[in-house]
Amino acid sequence: MKELFKLNRFFWKYKGxxxxxxxxxxxANVFLVWIPILIxxxxxxxxxxxxxxxxxxxxxxxxxxxxxAGALLATNTAYLLLAVALYGILLYATRQTLIVTSRKIEFxxxxxxxxxxxxxxxxxxSQNKSGDIYVRATEDVQRVxxxxxxxxxxxxxxxxxxxxxxxxxVLVNPVLTLWALLPLPVLTLFAYWVSxxxxxxxxxxxxxxxxLAGRAxxxxxxxxxxxxxxxxxxxxxxxxxxxxxxxxxxxxxxxxESLFHPMLSLLIGLSIVLVIWQGGIMVxxxxxxxxxxxxxxxxxxxxxxPVASLGYTINLIQRSAASQERIAKxxxxxxxxxxxxxxxxxxxxxxxxxxFENVSFVYPNAETPAIDRVSFSVKAGQTVAFVGxxxxxxxxxxxxxxxxxxxxxxxIKIDGKDITKIPLNFLRKNIGFVPQDTFLxxxxxxxxxxxxxxxxxxxxxxxxxxxxxxxxxxxxxEKGFDTLLGERGITLSGGQKQRTSIxxxxxxxxxxxxxxxxxxxxxxxxxxxxxxxxxHEFKSKTTIIISHRISTVKDADCIFVLKxxxxxxxxxxxELINNQGYYASMxxxxxxxxxxxxx
Numbered sequence: 001m002k003e004l005f006k007l008n009r010f011f012w013k014y015k016g017x018x019x020x021x022x023x024x025x026x027x028a029n030v031f032l033v034w035i036p037i038l039i040x041x042x043x044x045x046x047x048x049x050x051x052x053x054x055x056x057x058x059x060x061x062x063x064x065x066x067x068x069a070g071a072l073l074a075t076n077t078a079y080l081l082l083a084v085a086l087y088g089i090l091l092y093a094t095r096q097t098l099i100v101t102s103r104k105i106e107f108x109x110x111x112x113x114x115x116x117x118x119x120x121x122x123x124x125x126s127q128n129k130s131g132d133i134y135v136r137a138t139e140d141v142q143r144v145x146x147x148x149x150x151x152x153x154x155x156x157x158x159x160x161x162x163x164x165x166x167x168x169x170v171l172v173n174p175v176l177t178l179w180a181l182l183p184l185p186v187l188t189l190f191a192y193w194v195s196x197x198x199x200x201x202x203x204x205x206x207x208x209x210x211x212l213a214g215r216a217x218x219x220x221x222x223x224x225x226x227x228x229x230x231x232x233x234x235x236x237x238x239x240x241x242x243x244x245x246x247x248x249x250x251x252x253x254x255x256x257e258s259l260f261h262p263m264l265s266l267l268i269g270l271s272i273v274l275v276i277w278q279g280g281i282m283v284x285x286x287x288x289x290x291x292x293x294x295x296x297x298x299x300x301x302x303x304x305x306p307v308a309s310l311g312y313t314i315n316l317i318q319r320s321a322a323s324q325e326r327i328a329k330x331x332x333x334x335x336x337x338x339x340x341x342x343x344x345x346x347x348x349x350x351x352x353x354x355x356f357e358n359v360s361f362v363y364p365n366a367e368t369p370a371i372d373r374v375s376f377s378v379k380a381g382q383t384v385a386f387v388g389x390x391x392x393x394x395x396x397x398x399x400x401x402x403x404x405x406x407x408x409x410x411x412i413k414i415d416g417k418d419i420t421k422i423p424l425n426f427l428r429k430n431i432g433f434v435p436q437d438t439f440l441x442x443x444x445x446x447x448x449x450x451x452x453x454x455x456x457x458x459x460x461x462x463x464x465x466x467x468x469x470x471x472x473x474x475x476x477x478e479k480g481f482d483t484l485l486g487e488r489g490i491t492l493s494g495g496q497k498q499r500t501s502i503x504x505x506x507x508x509x510x511x512x513x514x515x516x517x518x519x520x521x522x523x524x525x526x527x528x529x530x531x532x533x534x535x536h537e538f539k540s541k542t543t544i545i546i547s548h549r550i551s552t553v554k555d556a557d558c559i560f561v562l563k564x565x566x567x568x569x570x571x572x573x574x575e576l577i578n579n580q581g582y583y584a585s586m587x588x589x590x591x592x593x594x595x596x597x598x599x
Contacts, residue, residue, distance in 0.1 A: 004147060004321045006328075010105045011148070021097030022156050028090035029161040033168060034083045036298035042076045043291035094153065102149030110141050113327060120330075121337050122404045123364055131214020136330055139209060140323035147320035154313045158306035165299045172295070173288055179278045180300050183267040194260050198315050201253040203322035208246045210326075215242045257315065268304045272297055336406050339424050347422055350430040351415050352380035352511040352542030354401065359410035360565075361396060369408070370396040372565040378558075380415075380511070383535070383543040385553035387583065388562035394546045395436060397562070398514050401544075402431045414512075432505035434518040436546070438497045445474055446481035449503045456507070464507035467533040469526050470499035494521035502530065506537070514544045524551055531555070550587050559583065 011018055114137055125133075169177040219226065219235050226235055279293035354377070361371040370393045378384050386394045400407055403419060412419050419427060429452075440448050449464055450456045461481060465471040473496050477483040485491045492500065498521045505513060513534070519527045531552070534543060547553050554573040561569035561576070561583050569581045576583035 004144075004317070004324045007109075007144070007147070007324065010108065011152075013108075014101045014104060017097050017101045021094050021101065021153075024090045024094040024097060025153065025156050026160045028087050028094060029157065029164055031083045031087045031090065032161070032302065033164050033299070035080060036295045036302070037168070038076050038079050038083070039298065040289075040291035040295035042072065043294055044289050045072050047290055098153045099149050102145050102152070105148045106141060106145035109144065110137065113137050113141060113331070116331055119335055120333055121335050122399070124333055127364065129210070129214040131212075131217045132210040133330070134217065135206070135210040135213050136327050139213075140206060140327050143206070143323035144320045144327065146316045147324075151313050151316040151320065154306075154316075158313070161306050162303060165302055169296065169299055172292055173282065176275065176278055176282060176288065176292075176296060179274045180271050180296055182274060183270045184303075187264065187267045190260070190263055194256055194314070197256045198253065198318040201249065201256065202319040203325070205246070205249050205253060206319075206322055206326060208242070208249050212239075212242045212246050215239055264304075268300070271300045271303075275300055337403055337424065347415075347417065347426065350427075350511045352378075353413075353415045354378040354512070354542060354544075355413040355416070357411050357413070359400065359407045359412060361400060361405060362408045363396075368565075370565050371400070371407070373410070374565070374567055375410075376560060376567060376570065378542055378544070380542055381540050382557040383545065383555070385545040385547065385556040385559045386562055387547065387550075387553060387559060387586065392562040393565040394562055395516055396565075398433075398516055398544055398546060401512070401514065402428050402433055429508075430510050430512060432508055432510035432513040434498075434501050434505045434513075434515050436517040436520075438494075438501045438518070440485055440492070440497055440500060442485060444481065445477075445483050445485060445500065448485065448500060449481075449507055451504050452508050460507055461503075464503040465500075467506055467530070467537055468499045468503035469522075469530050469533070470496060470503055473499075495523075495526070498522060499526075499530070506534070509537075510541070512542045512544070513538060514546075516546045517548065519547060519549070519552055524549075527552060550590050 117133060117137060166177065166181070169180065215238060219239065226232060275293065275296045279288060279296060282288045283290055283293065356374050356376050359371055359374045360369050362369045372393075374397065386397065388394055396405070399405055400412060401414075401419070403424060406420070414422065414427070432452075441451070446458075446461050449461050453460070458481075462471060465474055465481075474480055474483070483491065498518050502515070502518060505515075519530065522530070527549075528551070535555075545553055545556060550573075553559055557572070558570060559573060559576055560567050561581065563582065569576055569579060569583055571579070577587055578584075
């Protein structure tokens with residue numbers, strides 16, 4: 001609840017609209033309670049007329065059909081219609097202010113949370129499922145909105161209506177009011193007891209919903225693999241298991257909620273019985289009138305919804321609190337990747353000198369470092385390559401350069417300046433990064449290539465596609481660059497996706513280009529053409545290549561061999577061949593594979 005109440009700052013932002021909506025709701029309840037007062041006056045007046053004509057032996061029907069009674073009924077009916085109309089108009093105005101405001105707050109929250117999600121460190125995404133993050137940004141935000149909308153509106157309605165009605169009832173007869181409200185403390189205690197269960201089970205339901213959404217998202221993303229391995233039934237079973245757990249938890253909450261409503265009806269019915277019983281006694285004693293009994297019954301009925309909404313409101317607030325706790329936990333995640341305030345002159349451009357000084361990196365909860373005391377230097381305009389066995393730390397090393405992670409020890413410098421002192425946005429805009437896990441958006445090919453550009457021309461896109469050796473493939477499509485790709489670029493082949501990603505990186509002509517095993521799905525002829533273009537177009541740029549192919553890295557100015565996170569060999573292609581180390585062994589194996597492939 002503490003986390004939920006922190007969100008009251010949004011009420012302050014829209015304080016004017018919230019105050020107007022609250023005023024509308026209070027006025028609506030004023031006109032609502034006017035109705036039983038008019039009914040009481042009508043009944044009492046008719047009763048008075050009946051008493052006056054009792055001696056004349058005039059029947060009740062004759063009294064009701066009399067001119068005086070007719071005028072009274074017509075007048076009070078007009079007042080009743082006016083009260084009902086004003087109540088309806090004000091209730092509509094209330095929803096148009098308070099509920100609309102809650103939607104605006106939802107809009108603000110969703111944007112704030114999405115912005116925060118994008119700022120979270122890479123480590124957060126490594127430790128949390130995408131489905132869970134998705135639910136926090138969508139379903140949980142919707143649940144929290146109910147605190148600002150329905151929960152707030154029903155709370156104001158309960159307080160204002162109960163205060164007005166109870167005040168009127170006390171003014172009429174305090175004793176009968178006491179009898180009418182006698183069951184309400186029991187209901188309040190019951191509601192408080194139930195709310196604890198609702199909060200706990202709502203939290204469990206949201207956690208399970210996130211797991212269910214994550215399972216569905218993972219299945220949809222890997223549908224081609226599932227079909228290829230004929231694992232549809234297996235995935236169906238896993239989804240059914242998650243769905244069954246969600247169903248059981250939802251039913252447990254429904255049991256609690258279904259207990260509340262019959263208890264509510266019982267206590268409200270008991271209040272009406274007490275009003276009729278004690279009111280009847282008071283009428284015979286001449287303390288109150290029959291109209292007062294009718295008035296009290298209607299007042300108690302009017303209290304039914306506020307009391308009923310008490311349970312509903314508690315339910316909404318508890319669900320909102322459970323969702324907000326999940327959101328707050330994510331929002332509190334520390335982000336170690338932050339800009340550092342520096343007194344040094346602002347950087348206006350990057351040449352591309354890169355220096356690693358005794359750099360180490362350890363993943364969270366890992367026992368051994370992924371990068372262990374690595375040191376090397378790259379001059380601007382050089383092309384360097386990293387090779388090594390899978391898991392040797394190549395990808396982790398290059399991810400440290402754009403600060404996707406911060407090193408655990410040591411420092412990384414660009415143009416002699418520690419990268420933690422370079423504005424993060426500026427640093428990343430000057431690095432073209434092609435990760436080994438190629439990702440394309442469900443958008444046109446043109447917009448995928450120009451993803452990192454704020455402004456671009458068609459010629460820029462075509463030139464980048466040509467340099468990445470994918471222009472011919474794109475032109476073969478009916479709509480060319482306007483071809484809409486499927487999710488994750490499913491429309492393209494593996495090699496086409498890789499080359500499109502390369503085009504996306506080189507269109508900006510960044511001073512530093514990182515290719516993380518991004519040529520593995522293209523043939524050697526295409527690979528050679530891409531590297532030739534890069535050497536020509538990026539001759540003054542720094543290029544870092546990670547590859548398992550000797551053909552990709554053999555022309556690099558310097559090749560570094562990684563093993564268990566450390567550099568074990570370095571030098572040019574010929575030097576490493578002569579060293580007879582891991583690189584030479586790797587070279588001989590690939591030569592043998594090529595010879596066998598030609599047989």
